[in-house]
Every structure is written in structure tokens, then in C-alpha cells.
Amino acid sequence: xxxxxxxxxxxxxxxxxxxxxSVEQEYGFVPNILRAMANCPDLLAVFVPLWAQVYRSPxxxxxxxxxxxxxxxxxxxxxxxxxxxxxxxxxxxxVDAELVAIGDAAEERSVFDAREAxxxxxxxxxxxxxxxxxxDLRARLAAEFTDDEIVNIVLAIGMYNLxxxxxxxxxxxxxxxxxxxxxxxxG
Numbered sequence: 397x398x399x400x401x402x403x404x405x406x407x408x409x410x411x412x413x414x415x416x417x418s419v420e421q422e423y424g425f426v427p428n429i430l431r432a433m434a435n436c437p438d439l440l441a442v443f444v445p446l447w448a449q450v451y452r453s454p455x456x457x458x459x460x461x462x463x464x465x466x467x468x469x470x471x472x473x474x475x476x477x478x479x480x481x482x483x484x485x486x487x488x489x490x491v492d493a494e495l496v497a498i499g500d501a502a503e504e505r506s507v508f509d510a511r512e513a514x515x516x517x518x519x520x521x522x523x524x525x526x527x528x529x530x531x532d533l534r535a536r537l538a539a540e541f542t543d544d545e546i547v548n549i550v551l552a553i554g555m556y557n558l559x560x561x562x563x564x565x566x567x568x569x570x571x572x573x574x575x576x577x578x579x580x581x582x583g
Contacts (some may be wrong), residue, residue, distance in 0.1 A: 397567065397569065398428070398432060398566055398567055398568050398569060399565075399566045399567050400432050400435055401435065401565055402428050402431035402568075403431050403432075403434040403435060403538075404431070405417070405426075407434075408434045408437060409437050411441065412437045412440060412441070413439070413488055415430075415444060416430065416434075416442070419444075424491050424573075425571060425573060426496065427480070428476070428568050428569060428570075429476070429559060429563055429568055430468040430563070431445070432562075432566055432579040433562075439524065440574045443569070444534075446555075447555055447559070450548075450551050450552055450555045451552075451555075453548050455544050455545055455547075455548040456548045456552070457482075458488040458489075458547050459488045459489060459490070459512075460511070460512065460515055460549070461488070461548075461552055462481065462484050462487075462488035462490060463485070463490075463498070463508070463512055463516055463519070464515050464518075464519050464549055464553050465477075465481040465484060465485070465552065465556050466478070466481040466482060466484075466485045466490075466495070466498050467498055467515065467516040467519030467523075467553075468481075468498070468519045468522075468523050468552075468553050468556035468557055468560065469481045469560060470498050470499035471499070471519060471520045471523035471524055472523055472556075472557065472561075472564070474560040474563060474564055476560075476563045476568055476570045477559065477560045478582075479570045479571075479574035481556070481568075482495060483574065492552055493507060494507055494508065498516060499520075501516075501517065501520070504516045504517070510540065511540055511541070514536060514537060514540055514541075515549055517533065518533060518537060518549060518550070518553065519556075519565060521533055522550070522553050522554070523553065523557055529550075537549070
């Protein structure tokens with residue numbers, strides 16, 4: 397059970413209720429993370445556009461972003477994040493064998509191409525240790541990606557780490573819509 401109240405549309409200021417309506421129209425539901433953040437409407441109002449821009453930036457595309465997100469979620473062992481990011485990864489075209497491989501470095505190298513495996517390695521390294529991106533990893537990222545791609549990858553991993561830590565600290569429950577994701581989560 398969440399440490400803070402998960403607010404509904406009737407419990408938030410009008411501008412946040414409009415945001416909830418917009419999110420529900422786009423995603424089909426209002427995620428519990430937003431319902432928790434709504435306890436601080438001023439922060440939610442600036443967080444959502446930033447998060448959305450990092451999430452939608454065309455710089456690395458949906459597949460690479462999905463890998464950064466799910467790799468981070470699995471490295472964090474965040475049930476909520478894994479559920480949401482597995483759904484996003486499926487929408488980005490990842491298949492079951494790929495979803496299960498994420499989180500196992502040897503499997504990642506055998507299932508994904510070099511760029512994809514490198515993003516997963518960076519997600520794992522940065523998630524497990526803020527200093528985990530070594531000189532060697534930086535050099536390999538620089539050899540494989542452009543500057544704008546690297547910035548987008550690292551921002552995406554950072555944002556997913558932020559949200560994961562927020563969700564875990566406040567014990568935010570996964571929405572019931574994600575009950576079917578369990579099989580991919582165990583991978």
C-alpha cells in the first residue's frame with residue numbers, strides 16, 4: 397500500500413484534473429505515480445512535461461529508449477517500472493525473447509545488436525552505481541552514438557532511475573491493468 401494518498405480527479409486542483417484527463421485519454425488510465433505526485437501539484441506540473449519530453453524525444457527512437465527504460469527498471473528491481481516499461485517495450489516492438497534477456501548481460505549480448513546491448517550495459521552500470529559509467533564505457537558509447545544520442549540515453553536512464561526510486565520509496569502499487577505482465581517481469 398502506498399505511503400501517500402493516491403489522489404483522484406476530485407481531490408486535485410483543476411489544472412491537475414485536466415492533466416489527469418489528458419493522460420487518461422492518451423494512455424487509457426492515470427498512472428499511480430501521477431496520483432502520488434499530485435500531492436505536490438506544483439512539482440507534478442513541471443515534472444510531467446519534462447518526463448514526457450525525455451520519453452518522446454525522437455533522438456534515440458522508441459526501441460532504444462524502451463531498452464534504456466526496461467534495462468534501468470530491471471537493474472532497479474522496480475516491479476512498478478518493469479510492468480510499465482515492459483508494456484512500452486512491447487509497443488516498441490520488442491518480443492518475449494528480448495524482454496526475458498534484459499537483465500542478463502550474456503543474454504543481452506547474444507540477443508541484441510551492439511548498440512542495443514551497449515544501452516543496456518549503460519543502464520545497468522549507471523543504475524547500480526552513479527560512478528558506474530567508466531572511461532571504457534564512455535569511450536564505447538562515444539564510438540557508437542552521437543553526442544545528442546548519448547545525452548538522450550543518459551537523461552532517459554537518469555529519469556527512469558528517479559521515477560523508480562520515487563516509486564519504491566513510497567511503495568506505489570502497480571495498477572491492476574498490469575497483472576498480465578508477470579511473466580516478462582520474472583526474466
